Amino acid sequence: MKRETTGLSRRQMFKRAGGLTAAALVGSVALTQAGTASAAVTASQRFDLTDGSDEWFREILLNETRILQSFAFDNTNKHLYTAQLVQGARVLPGETQAYTGTERAMNGDLCITRLDWQGYIIGRMYLKGFGHGVAIGVEPSGNSAYVWTESDSVPDSENNGYGTKIARFEFANGAVLQPDSSQVTRYTPVAGSDHNTVTIDPVTSRIAHRHRINGTWKYSLYDLAAFKAGTFTPLATITQPAVLTGPTFQGYASMGQYLYTIDGDAYTYDVDGNQTRTSNTYVTSIDWNTGTVFERRPSNAGQSLFYREPESLAIQIPDTATPTVARLHLGFGSEESLTQTDKKASFYYKDLLV
Numbered sequence: 001m002k003r004e005t006t007g008l009s010r011r012q013m014f015k016r017a018g019g020l021t022a023a024a025l026v027g028s029v030a031l032t033q034a035g036t037a038s039a040a041v042t043a044s045q046r047f048d049l050t051d052g053s054d055e056w057f058r059e060i061l062l063n064e065t066r067i068l069q070s071f072a073f074d075n076t077n078k079h080l081y082t083a084q085l086v087q088g089a090r091v092l093p094g095e096t097q098a099y100t101g102t103e104r105a106m107n108g109d110l111c112i113t114r115l116d117w118q119g120y121i122i123g124r125m126y127l128k129g130f131g132h133g134v135a136i137g138v139e140p141s142g143n144s145a146y147v148w149t150e151s152d153s154v155p156d157s158e159n160n161g162y163g164t165k166i167a168r169f170e171f172a173n174g175a176v177l178q179p180d181s182s183q184v185t186r187y188t189p190v191a192g193s194d195h196n197t198v199t200i201d202p203v204t205s206r207i208a209h210r211h212r213i214n215g216t217w218k219y220s221l222y223d224l225a226a227f228k229a230g231t232f233t234p235l236a237t238i239t240q241p242a243v244l245t246g247p248t249f250q251g252y253a254s255m256g257q258y259l260y261t262i263d264g265d266a267y268t269y270d271v272d273g274n275q276t277r278t279s280n281t282y283v284t285s286i287d288w289n290t291g292t293v294f295e296r297r298p299s300n301a302g303q304s305l306f307y308r309e310p311e312s313l314a315i316q317i318p319d320t321a322t323p324t325v326a327r328l329h330l331g332f333g334s335e336e337s338l339t340q341t342d343k344k345a346s347f348y349y350k351d352l353l354v
Contacts (some may be wrong), residue, residue: 001245021057039153040235041221041288044256047328049283051352053301059334063113063124066101067333068345069133070251075202075320076140080115081147082345084131092126092176108132108153108161114171129153130179131163135205135251135312137200138214149248150196151179163196166209189220189232192202201216202315203326206235206276206318208254219259221288238291247280251312253328257284258294260328273338279303281310282331299349307335316349327351
């Protein structure tokens with residue numbers, strides 16, 4: 001594995017991570033009343049954000065030519081799922097005309113691509129009118145999986161569609177779904193909210209929900225089984241820390257006691273191809289119990305990419321037989337040059353738990 005940044009040696013990592021147990025990583029939870037700030041999430045280990053980032057995949061192709069928006073892992077079947085906006089000029093089954101990329105973004109049309117853990121595409125499906133794809137979740141089920149996304153997209157002031165509800169559906173290669181399709185189950189955990197997205201904690205079987213209500217960004221953490229049953233009683237609800245109002249918010253993941261976010265912008269260039277913006281990518285860990293920032297660190301993962309835009313986070317369990325070993329993956333979209341602009345995806349991870 002190529003190490004993009006200088007971090008602790010593997011010997012140091014082993015020493016610091018020694019004695020890791022499932023109980024230490026996972027912990028237990030207790031339900032609290034809906035809508036209250038609470039300390040219901042039992043203490044767990046966290047990712048050390050000073051740890052350097054290892055390369056997993058560098059510049060692989062996805063189904064669409066547009067930028068990676070988010071991704072999630074099926075750790076049981078060893079699949080990677082990615083979300084992108086549908087590219088311009090693509091005509092989907094049942095459509096009678098082509099749409100521009102701008103029209104796809106306004107409508108909230110997404111492509112979900114499934115890849116194996118060697119980076120090969122093994123399926124794709126399309127979602128019309130779902131949202132922007134800032135985050136997705138994956139729930140393994142037998143040899144397949146259910147995908148969680150936003151749905152019922154409504155365009156914002158910049159004509160980008162974002163979800164007003166949450167959707168769950170089984171991945172079906174080649175399918176084209178709309179929010180009211182029979183295969184889709186929709187949820188409204190916070191009535192009147194917009195910019196709804198979710199991500200799944202694969203270690204604790206919880207689901208984290210980010211949304212905006214009355215102009216304020218909130219995150220709530222739920223038991224996944226209860227959420228599926230329509231019981232929206234959060235284990236914790238926090239307000240997005242003010243520090244995340246700087247660079248562009250790009251995604252989030254949750255594991256145990258901590259919420260992790262990534263923010264930052266793409267490199268920019270002048271007409272001669274000289275870089276005019278250096279990395280402003282940051283990864284932040286936030287305590288679910290208090291809503292306070294525990295750690296915020298810059299990331300130089302993938303810094304040698306010509307074009308580099310941070311695009312979400314996800315939790316990978318490389319071997320389900322050893323669930324105490326976890327990785328916090330950082331996703332990046334890139335392109336080869338100013339003239340070769342079809343987007344590719346790269347993934348780097350941190351794996352030091354303390």
